[in-house]
Amino acid sequence: xxxxLESLNSAQREAVINTEGASLVIAGAGSGKTRVLTYRIAHxxxxxxxxxxxxxxxxxxxxxxEMKERIASEVGNNVSRHLWMGTFxxxxxxxxxxxxxxxxxxxxxxxxxxxxxxxxxKSVIKSLNLEDATYKPGVILNRISTAKNNLIxxxxxxxxxxxxxxxxxxRIPRTSEIYLEYTKRCKNAGAMDFDDLLLITNILFKNHPDxxxxxxxxxxxxxxxxxxxxxxxxxxxxxxxxxxxxxxCVVGDDAQSIYSFRGARIxxxxxxxxxxxxxxxxxxxxxxxxxxxxxxxxxxLIAKNKHQLxxxxxxxxAKGERIKVLTATNEHDEGYLVANEIxxxxxxxxxxxxxxxxxxxxxxxxxxxxxxxxxxxxxYKIYGGLSFYQRKEIKDILSYFRLIIxxxxxxxxxxxxxxxxxxxxxTTLNKLEDAAGISGCSIWEVATYPEKMLLAGLNVxxxxxxxxxxxxxxxxxxxxxxxxxxxxxxxIASESGILSELYQDKSPENLSRYENTQELLNAxxxxxxxxxxxxxxxGLQIFMEDxxxxxxQDNDKEGDTDKVTLMTVHxxxxxEFKNVFIVGxxxxxxxxxxxxxxxxxxxxxxxxxxxxxxxxxxxxxxxxFAQQRFRWGKPEFCNPSRFIGEIDHQFLDVxxxxxxxxxxxxxxxxxxxxxxxxxxxxxxxLPRRPExxxxxxxxxxxxxxxxxxxxxxxxxxxxxLGMFVEHERFGRGKVLNIEGKMPDMKAKVFFPNAGxxxxxxxxxxxxxxxxxx
DNA sequence: CCACAACCTTTTTTT
DNA sequence: AAGGTTGTGG
Numbered sequence: 001x002x003x004x005l006e007s008l009n010s011a012q013r014e015a016v017i018n019t020e021g022a023s024l025v026i027a028g029a030g031s032g033k034t035r036v037l038t039y040r041i042a043h044x045x046x047x048x049x050x051x052x053x054x055x056x057x058x059x060x061x062x063x064x065x066e067m068k069e070r071i072a073s074e075v076g077n078n079v080s081r082h083l084w085m086g087t088f089x090x091x092x093x094x095x096x097x098x099x100x101x102x103x104x105x106x107x108x109x110x111x112x113x114x115x116x117x118x119x120x121x122k123s124v125i126k127s128l129n130l131e132d133a134t135y136k137p138g139v140i141l142n143r144i145s146t147a148k149n150n151l152i153x154x155x156x157x158x159x160x161x162x163x164x165x166x167x168x169x170x171r172i173p174r175t176s177e178i179y180l181e182y183t184k185r186c187k188n189a190g191a192m193d194f195d196d197l198l199l200i201t202n203i204l205f206k207n208h209p210d211x212x213x214x215x216x217x218x219x220x221x222x223x224x225x226x227x228x229x230x231x232x233x234x235x236x237x238x239x240x241x242x243x244x245x246x247x248x249c250v251v252g253d254d255a256q257s258i259y260s261f262r263g264a265r266i267x268x269x270x271x272x273x274x275x276x277x278x279x280x281x282x283x284x285x286x287x288x289x290x291x292x293x294x295x296x297x298x299x300x301l302i303a304k305n306k307h308q309l310x311x312x313x314x315x316x317x318a319k320g321e322r323i324k325v326l327t328a329t330n331e332h333d334e335g336y337l338v339a340n341e342i343x344x345x346x347x348x349x350x351x352x353x354x355x356x357x358x359x360x361x362x363x364x365x366x367x368x369x370x371x372x373x374x375x376x377x378x379x380y381k382i383y384g385g386l387s388f389y390q391r392k393e394i395k396d397i398l399s400y401f402r403l404i405i406x407x408x409x410x411x412x413x414x415x416x417x418x419x420x421x422x423x424x425x426x427t428t429l430n431k432l433e434d435a436a437g438i439s440g441c442s443i444w445e446v447a448t449y450p451e452k453m454l455l456a457g458l459n460v461x462x463x464x465x466x467x468x469x470x471x472x473x474x475x476x477x478x479x480x481x482x483x484x485x486x487x488x489x490x491x492i493a494s495e496s497g498i499l500s501e502l503y504q505d506k507s508p509e510n511l512s513r514y515e516n517t518q519e520l521l522n523a524x525x526x527x528x529x530x531x532x533x534x535x536x537x538x539g540l541q542i543f544m545e546d547x548x549x550x551x552x553q554d555n556d557k558e559g560d561t562d563k564v565t566l567m568t569v570h571x572x573x574x575x576e577f578k579n580v581f582i583v584g585x586x587x588x589x590x591x592x593x594x595x596x597x598x599x600x601x602x603x604x605x606x607x608x609x610x611x612x613x614x615x616x617x618x619x620x621x622x623x624x625f626a627q628q629r630f631r632w633g634k635p636e637f638c639n640p641s642r643f644i645g646e647i648d649h650q651f652l653d654v655x656x657x658x659x660x661x662x663x664x665x666x667x668x669x670x671x672x673x674x675x676x677x678x679x680x681x682x683x684x685x686l687p688r689r690p691e692x693x694x695x696x697x698x699x700x701x702x703x704x705x706x707x708x709x710x711x712x713x714x715x716x717x718x719x720x721l722g723m724f725v726e727h728e729r730f731g732r733g734k735v736l737n738i739e740g741k742m743p744d745m746k747a748k749v750f751f752p753n754a755g756x757x758x759x760x761x762x763x764x765x766x767x768x769x770x771x772x773x
Numbered sequence: 774c775c776a777c778a779a780c781c782t783t784t785t786t787t788t
Numbered sequence: 789a790a791g792g793t794t795g796t797g798g
Binding site: 059060061087088089090111113114194195197198258259261262361362363364384418421423424425426427428459461462548549550568569570571587609 | 774775776784785786787788
């Protein structure tokens with residue numbers, strides 16, 4: 001083992017070697033937090049503590065894996081792999097599977113992801129005869145999630161006056177009923193959602209002191225990373241487990257708490273002193289990551305927070321350049337400016353593409369940047385968004401696996417009963433679901449009893465189709481316990497007809513689906529091989545245990561190549577880059593669905609988010625925003641200066657916004673974004689007649705400038721037209737999408753107004769002059 | 774009763 | 789991009 005203690009500063013060293021009792025490590029951004037945690041664990045192991053007596057909880061799989069790797073390099077994989085190290089959800093799902101019998105769940109319980117939960121809530125809403133326009137499944141799920149994170153059961157929720165008042169005010173008074181029914185249905189399906197993993201762990205520990213005692217004795221040392229992001233449910237689990245030994249070390253930074261939307265309580269870290277009176281504090285205040293300017297700018301921002309623990313983050317690195325502020329007219333222009341900066345900076349400093357990161361608040365914001373980077377031939381990789389395991393084609397296959405493992409998993413049943421199509425439609429499924437709801441059993445139980453289906457009003461032909469399906473699943477169920485994962489997965493994929501379904505359609509979209517499916521099968525093969533080598537069980541069931549808890553960041557296959565990184569600020573936590581762009585600042589100020597003024601706590605969270613984003617950067621940061629954004633096709637004017645104004649201006653280098661060629665204002669937008677050019681129009685209907693296509697083209701030609709390349713849509717009841725242009729920098733794009741509606745043959749076309757006509761002519765000229773070059 | 778096509782709507786952040 | 793909705797046709 002290397003002499004790690006010498007590589008640490010005194011505060012870090014103290015935090016590593018004082019392993020007994022309660023420790024609170026306040027770790028500013030970039031202060032070597034992960035190193036302290038890693039070495040502390042290594043130190044414990046060196047002192048002779050069994051790895052299986054150490055519990056280390058993190059927030060992301062990535063953080064857990066990284067730490068594991070670093071510890072493995074200190075003490076060897078054979079020791080490190082016995083550590084209890086992982087996310088709260090991963091660790092406690094493991095414990096819940098081990099104790100499943102005690103709490104009335106099958107060992108093979110399914111973990112419902114957000115999509116499953118929403119879909120279930122939707123059917124609950126329907127079964128209670130409520131409108132899903134008023135009771136929006138997403139909103140209801142959020143409320144239920146908040147309740148669960150605060151350990152409020154459906155009954156407590158129902159009795160809680162405050163809760164009911166809030167629901168009344170939001171005009172969703174029957175939320176508590178939905179919560180109750182949702183809980184019942186999850187239980188019936190042998191399923192837990194993400195929040196249940198923590199909630200039910202708490203229930204388990206509360207109701208079964210013997211089991212709690214067992215784990216209290218198992219975990220002699222407990223470490224928690226990102227403690228400021230724990231919610232009440234997580235906090236209580238940790239508190240219970242640490243009760244006897246009190247050997248607990250939490251690491252966190254109140255200034256980096258950015259998960260309050262998920263129930264994170266900053267109080268947990270602020271109140272640590274009350275929970276563990278004999279605690280010791282270690283403050284890691286030296287930032288090794290960023291330049292002084294970046295650290296100071298971040299501090300000037302965070303200083304405005306009302307509640308905080310006293311600490312002074314400082315850097316002894318070079319002073320560094322001021323932070324550049326870029327102003328763009330709209331999001332396309334913003335992408336263009338960022339791409340330019342990357343190019344310039346690369347030339348100047350010989351930076352690699354992988355030295356750059358573009359951070360934004362929401363995944364949807366990546367689109368514009370992807371577009372421009374593609375056009376400029378800048379390689380990029382994108383984290384987040386739809387995780388691999390959430391893609392439709394992957395979820396379809398996984399649903400087969402899930403249903404085979406746990407036949408009560410209704411969400412999977414609903415997903416695959418008619419995929420690939422076997423002539424079972426919505427009506428049939430509704431009847432099945434209703435019947436299951438009435439008798440309080442799973443859909444599977446109805447679908448495997450012909451008598452029950454007859455009772456549900458299904459006819460013999462449909463029952464036969466359903467039986468073919470259930471028999472297929474049953475056949476797999478009989479095999480899967482004794483068959484190795486890869487072989488089983490292959491069998492299911494081909495015999496269910498999924499593979500041939502995907503194979504038949506050769507569209508590019510489908511091709512990627514096919515490839516993704518193959519990739520999943522490869523991953524399962526890798527799992528099988530690894531399991532065999534290490535002598536672990538190699539069944540599909542084991543593979544499936546953690547899949548619901550995996551996220552996109554766990555796909556590192558293209559990790560080492562030289563690419564610009566695009567991701568949300570949230571997922572950038574724990575990473576660092578030489579150069580960071582924080583873009584779409586106007587959207588940070590005005591998150592979607594937001595209206596009115598920010599509350600103080602919302603504002604604080606936004607500040608922290610921004611602080612985290614800033615300190616990701618080693619030496620250069622850019623802040624950029626668009627003054628005008630196009631949302632729902634309408635321009636939206638933003639005032640991001642309010643937020644940037646909170647940073648001390650001495651750290652900022654506000655660039656003069658460059659003169660932007662006129663046309664870029666009217667940039668090549670997609671169909672949706674052009675809607676602001678449309679006027680109100682009378683709606684007419686037009687019978688679906690293919691012979692109109694020629695006429696539409698004629699009309700288009702008469703309206704559009706000569707020399708342009710018109711397009712018309714084949715929509716049945718309206719005429720849509722516009723033209724394509726080619727531009728050297730932006731490539732081919734649709735310029736205008738004018739929509740008009742016609743009553744049968746008398747074409748009443750929506751003509752562009754004068755301004756729009758000019759615009760069209762301008763683009764027509766542009767095309768011609770570009771070609772002339 | 775179901776399949777398929779076309780169109781519309783919606784899109785915080787993570788486990 | 790994916791789900792929801794509507795309309796057509798089998």
